[in-house]
Each structure stands twice: as structure tokens, then as C-alpha cells.
Amino acid sequence: MNIPIKTDSGGIAMLKKIILSAIIASLIPVATFAAPAAYLEKSNIVGADNRIRIYRVPTKDLSGKVNYYDVLVTLSVTDNGMINTASSTVAATASPTFFANTFVPGAYKDAAGDYSCNASVAILSAGRMQTALSCYSGGGQMSATWISGGIAGHPFELDLRSAGIDKIPGYENFSWGKIGTYNSSTWFGCMNNSEIVSAVQIGNSIQMSGYDFGNLQKCGVTLMKQ
Structure with a gap:
């Protein structure tokens, strides 16, 4: 024999609220976080x-x-x-806050695997980071260095201003420097001794561009971390 359960209007409202809350809770995914x-x-x-x-x-x-x-x-x-x-x-x-982007040290290669490079970084004063790049290809080798931050107070300030780098919109989003020693005529299509280069780290790759002694990009290369 079925015995009806008598519930007043307040009890029915409470029961509906409990059921609704349970349904909503079941629809909300449990948040998961990776371990520190x-x-x-x-x-x-x-x-x-x-x-x-x-x-x-x-x-x-x-x-x-x-x-x-x-x-x-x-x-x-x-x-x-x-x-x-x-x-x-x-x-x-x-760590101190750095200008522009930072660079990941380690071994790099270009897409074709023709150039093997190694990047190392050093912490400078006033929130600047210096990156030194050494590359090898066959019997040739080249070095370059670039430093993050604005042109004012940059170690290569005179060279950068003379080349008009400060006239490039958004130049501060890149690190700027120069080609150093090398024993072959040209690297990555246009980069020669003492010429100006820019660099930016994008994920696990370094995008490096050559500007000769002006403010127009002449060539570039993408180096991928190994």
C-alpha cells in the first residue's frame, strides 16, 4: 500500500532548490591545476x-x-x-624586470641545419640582458652580440642612432647589437663584420635580422633551439 508523503509548500520549495543545486554542480567541470x-x-x-x-x-x-x-x-x-x-x-x-624580451640560452640551428649556433646570456645593470651568439658552418664561424632595452644608454647607442634605428616604429620590442668576429664573407644573406643586427625570442626560436649600417632590414634567419 502506497502511503502519500505530505509536504507543505515550503518543503517542496526547499526540495526543488536542493535538486537544482545538485544538477548545476554536476554540470560545472572540476577545475584542475598543474603542480607548481x-x-x-x-x-x-x-x-x-x-x-x-x-x-x-x-x-x-x-x-x-x-x-x-x-x-x-x-x-x-x-x-x-x-x-x-x-x-x-x-x-x-x-629577478630584475628586463626591457623587451629575454633570450633562452643553448644550442640553435637554422631550418636547413646548415648553421650550428650557441647562445649565452648575461645579466647587465639597469634591467638589460646581453646575448652572445656564436655560429659555425663548415669552416666558417661568426659571433654577434645584442643587448635589450632602449637606445638611450645602450652600449651601442652611437652606432644605433647613426643608423637611424630609433626611427623604426616599435624598435624597442627588439634587442639590438652588432656582428663581431667572423672568418667568412657573409652570414645569413647579408651580415658582415660590425654591421647592425636585431633579435627577438619567439618561443623556442630566435629571429635575427641584418640591417647593414642603416635602418632597413636586408636579410634574416630563424634559429631554432635544439
């Missing part, structure tokens, strides 16, 4: 004696926000030559 992480492969690591300096280590927190830190690892060594993990230290400070 650090990416040493995108930093610049310099070791000497018992110290390891790691510049601009990207970290990602639980919400996905990226921060950058400079890390100093000091190793303590016991009398028998073992690393004393108990007294070794790790110190981290927030």
Missing part, C-alpha cells in the same frame, strides 16, 4: 668553485602564474670530499 614547477632548461646556469648561479629561473604557481628568480646554490664539502647536503644552501631572489 620550475624550468631550469630556460634559465642561464653559471658554475664556479662551490657556487652555482642560476639566472632567471621561470617558475609556475598553482594558478599558472609565471615568475622569475635568480638562484644561488652554495655547496658545502666535507673533509672527505663529499657534498654536505645538510649545510649546503639555496638562496633565491626575484
Whole structure:
């Protein structure tokens, strides 16, 4: 025998609210977050004696926000030559804010694989980053260096102003520098000794452009990180 359940109007309203809430909750996906992480492969690591300096280590927190830190690892060594993990230290400070974009050190190649390059970075004062590029192709080799930041106070300020680089709209979005030593006539289509170049990091590639001694782009190359 079925016995009817008597529910007043207030009880019915409450029951409807509970059912509606359960339905809505079932339709909302559960938010998932990646675990916090650090990416040493995108930093610049310099070791000497018992110290390891790691510049601009990207970290990602639980919400996905990226921060950058400079890390100093000091190793303590016991009398028998073992690393004393108990007294070794790790110190981290927030990296300075840089002008324009930053560069990822490491090995690079062009799309055809004809040029093998290595990029290294150094932290300068006033929020600037210097990138040194060394490339090899067959028996030839070339070096270039560029520095981030505005033209005012740039180490190559006189050369950049003379070439009219400051007349290029959006020039500040790129790092600017010069070709250094080389033992072959031309690199990447137009780049010769002491000529002006620009560079920008896009993901895992460096887009490098040659300007001769003016402010019109003459050639360029994309170098991809290996």
C-alpha cells in the first residue's frame, strides 16, 4: 500500500532548490591545476668553485602564474670530499624586470641545419640582458652580440642612432647589437663584420635580422633551439 508523503509548500520549495543545486554542480567541470614547477632548461646556469648561479629561473604557481628568480646554490664539502647536503644552501631572489624580451640560452640551428649556433646570456645593470651568439658552418664561424632595452644608454647607442634605428616604429620590442668576429664573407644573406643586427625570442626560436649600417632590414634567419 502506497502511503502519500505530505509536504507543505515550503518543503517542496526547499526540495526543488536542493535538486537544482545538485544538477548545476554536476554540470560545472572540476577545475584542475598543474603542480607548481620550475624550468631550469630556460634559465642561464653559471658554475664556479662551490657556487652555482642560476639566472632567471621561470617558475609556475598553482594558478599558472609565471615568475622569475635568480638562484644561488652554495655547496658545502666535507673533509672527505663529499657534498654536505645538510649545510649546503639555496638562496633565491626575484629577478630584475628586463626591457623587451629575454633570450633562452643553448644550442640553435637554422631550418636547413646548415648553421650550428650557441647562445649565452648575461645579466647587465639597469634591467638589460646581453646575448652572445656564436655560429659555425663548415669552416666558417661568426659571433654577434645584442643587448635589450632602449637606445638611450645602450652600449651601442652611437652606432644605433647613426643608423637611424630609433626611427623604426616599435624598435624597442627588439634587442639590438652588432656582428663581431667572423672568418667568412657573409652570414645569413647579408651580415658582415660590425654591421647592425636585431633579435627577438619567439618561443623556442630566435629571429635575427641584418640591417647593414642603416635602418632597413636586408636579410634574416630563424634559429631554432635544439
